[in-house]
Amino acid sequence: MWTHKPWQGRFLPHPLPPDERLRAYASHCNAVEGNTTFYATPARSAVASWARQTDPDFRFVVKLPKTITHERRLAGADEEVRAFLDAIEPLGPRAHALWLQLPGSFAPDDVPVLAGFLRRLPTIHRYAVEVRHRAFFEDARSATVLEDVLARAGAEWIPFDTVAFFQRPPTSDAERDAWTKKPRMPRRSRALTDRPIVRYLGRDATASTVEGWRHWVEMATGWLREGRSPTVFIHTPDNADALALARRFHDEVRAGVPDLAPLPEPVPAAPPTLF
Structure with missing residues (x-):
């Protein structure tokens, strides 16, 4: 979001070199959604630049790549997960939460897959899950089952x-x-x-x-x-x-x-x- 064109020259100085744009954004807000990581795992060097431009208490809520959440649907993605975790390591304490945005087709019957996936993740990170299947919001039992899985993993439910x-x-x-x-x-x-x-x-x-x-x-x-x-x-x-x-x-x-x-x-x- 820190490269959003309507902000340039209005809220953020323009032009700015790429390695200064996040620094300017961070003077307005103390957190950012890492949405670009959904489309591709970033280069570790790029993530290191993000860390250099922000204070240690700045918050990144970084989305896992769609290859993991949407294409593999949390199954058989160990290699992709390792690559992603290695790439974001330079963020250090700035990685406030790793964000699993699940597709609308990810239903209550899929929750055991999510539970197994969360159990395999390293405990050095905090995790947050966003679901979009209506049953999680309209069926109390489905919501309770999901909450129990998230609670056991110390993970948050993002509305x-x-x-x-x-x-x-x-x-x-x-x-x-x-x-x-x-x-x-x-x-x-x-x-x-x-x-x-x-x-x-x-x-x-x-x-x-x-x-x-x-x-x-x-x-x-x-x-x-x-x-x-x-x-x-x-x-x-x-x-x-x-x-x-x-x-x-x-x-x-x-x-x-x-x-x-x-x-x-x-x-x-x-x-x-x-x-």
């Missing part, structure tokens, strides 16, 4: 909240595109670990996005008061204002938890002028 997005028909090209691609799932709010992770999708209209995240402001505030350390990712269909929205969300949570540290002071997107 992807699209409730606000689907409340009214799309009004822009970006919203129409997302309308056909994003999952329609009931909202789920229960944290399984001390590191809950939330993905929230709002609308291109800021007012609708802010109204839709009220639930998560309350949840994040409560988790922090309980001693948990949540990570919340704010999305919109075009993500044009996502950086500013993420900072606004953080400010709203901080209003209820004053001890929460502020986000960094952003690097100016353009040099100061005399007039």
